[in-house]
Amino acid sequence: MNILWYLGAFVLALGLLIVAHELGHFLVARLCGVKVLRFSVGFGKPLVTRRFGRDGTEWMLAAFPLGGYVKMLDEQEGPVAPEEVHRAFNRQPVGRRAAVVIAGPVANLLLAVLIYWGLFIHGVEELRPILAQPPAGSAAARAAIQEGETVRSVEGNPIRSLPELRWEVLRLAVDHQPVTLETVNPRGEIAFRRIDTSALDVSELEGDILRELGLALFRPKLRPVVGRVAAASPAETAGIRAGDEVVAIEGRPVAAWNEVVEAIRNSPGRPVTLDVLREGRQEALAVTPASVEEGGRSIGRIGVAVREDPAVHAGLTFQVRYGPADALGRAISQTWDTSAFTLRMIGRMLVGDLSARNISGPITIADYAGQSARLGLSHYLKFLAIISISLGVLNLLPIPILDGGHLLYYFAEVVKGGPLSERVMEIGQQIGIGLLAFLMALAFYNDINRLVFG
Template structure:
């Protein structure tokens, strides 16, 4: 509960920036096309702040419901227009100009994503290297004979520099292909190709962690469970454990490697753990009560110990990745394009039933991810904002009446018919669009609550 204000603030910043950018796109292009803008509002409903600015006296406002915004333009269909200003009405513009104004909102979101990615790629960040761990038995990665410590160089010929690159390329490839060829290099410098079959990624309608179903896990040094540094007065120290103790079992379950110890302790939040270990040739046992901490929204246990240095412990698993101006721009455009296309493909597969509608997220999930990314660091938060900006752009281009895509659909029909749709037809379409949008929002909110209460 103590983190709630932080999560809400992180969400509010993302939402506020994306709404302002989207509506400002409409505003700027409307002004460039000579259309008079009457109102620029962030939010809907009762106005809580307003101010008139500019030569046209445009009213800038903030309203009580902040999940959206709008730009109100001079329009003869919505009220009386003075004859001397008729040429500045939205409805008097050519279909091309009207389409430009409508498309400018989503375009602004895509442009923002490009700028954000561009900045992050130029600034650089510490990224996990694409080093693979031992896959669980029976998974596609295990069947592909992947070995702990192998580093991926490319996926189907596309270079891989970071773990995030690997995750993204595998997800994108799994949507349309049955397999992917991973070029890997092992710790001896030997290069090989592993063919990874991808059908398991979508077995549950893409719900949950697709990489986990493929058995693609991050590298774990094969280190014995020997305690090294300890937190002074931590749970392990209070229980009597000492550096050099070799842990044999936890709660009666044999432990061979350090990562097994870590996983067991993480799952033991709020309950005591019996630790059997060897010290100076003698087998001993103590009871440790892990302290509970919140990590990425999950409650996990910790006992305040680190692994003793050993062979493999010093392997570098992170790298500082930075791109030059041109390369960062190229990568930013590519990232925005790829994620836009991927979003459309996944939406299409939701409609055909190939992808579960449980993947649809609403404001609660977005707020949770906003808070988590902000806690991880500015680069993660900026990347998250770019991703949500892309999603907002794609969503607004869907051909649903009341959305920008719906208006573009009206304009396309107007070109084909050589005349605008009737007011009655547009009114009916608007009602259908509002109903669809509310149904979509209700379903997304239901998914949020389901995740919140069922985990």
């Protein structure tokens, strides 16, 4: 059941991103007077085909969903009737061809803007940046961070939510810049905490940057009462029910929910005995946590959530909502910043400053898709926006076979004063295919490595 959920979330996300990308190519091609012969979501054997529109464009859903394409009238791909030569892609001025090519990645970036815009207008529940006591010896502990402090700014940039804190810290930490936090404690006392990031091994960085520095989110002590049990989860299999209160784990008394979480996280794939109080009777239940990968290590999960205290929850979260104009500005800014950061990280990876293990393939993306979908629509939409930005940026890289590679050819055509020879473009295509095959193999290797070894 879990696999179907994750697969469904992945296929839906991929389908939306492919449609947006190819629709960009399609609409601008039509705008430039180019005849579109086929619009395909997926590769390989056609599953569904329909023809409609004034040009009789074939709309196709194919069997292999990892991509799509728009096929245009082109003399380089087959004979073209004399009366339609003016609508062939290869006959268009270089500016129009470039516009058609760049429209796909731009459509992905615009999709991200639209998603963020909608989220900011509708309102998103965010966590306040309230910090827990950092682990001993961590960078945050050396900076004298105290439990209950709320971060007000990072290097003078105002901070309202945990995602904003994570983003600002990440931007600085990847360059080993010190991070100065302005914090306020529950008594209203303001302090400036300077976190040294020089010891952070960015080349091997995996997982949450805040956790790597010891910046943990404050979690109030909640009674260890189960609020929800996921269907087909290890907890359901073990007979755990909503309303059960965990009183002991492996014979050790439990007083707060965080103790339950810690014990389960530390037992991936190993049976754990929970003593629960149910309707006045104590029962011992054996559960084996599923092993999942997080931050480069395996942790245990059983598929339960705590019974929330609305009063406590209200103090830790708030609604982020803006008017249409402000929301659009913030959506554009968020998309721009994420795009620029993605390019920076690609550059760092190329020069060896960042581990190639950070390259993810479809298995990891499917995992993130499923996890974000389980957390709710807003989380899934944020995931979709980030992947859409990544797809747009990656397609603009000057690698032959990608959109950016075609743009590189067109730039060379402008400089040279004429198109490149077929031989040069053929060699470029071969290099591009080889490079993409290598990257895909590396991504699959990383996925399988995470899956098997955690």
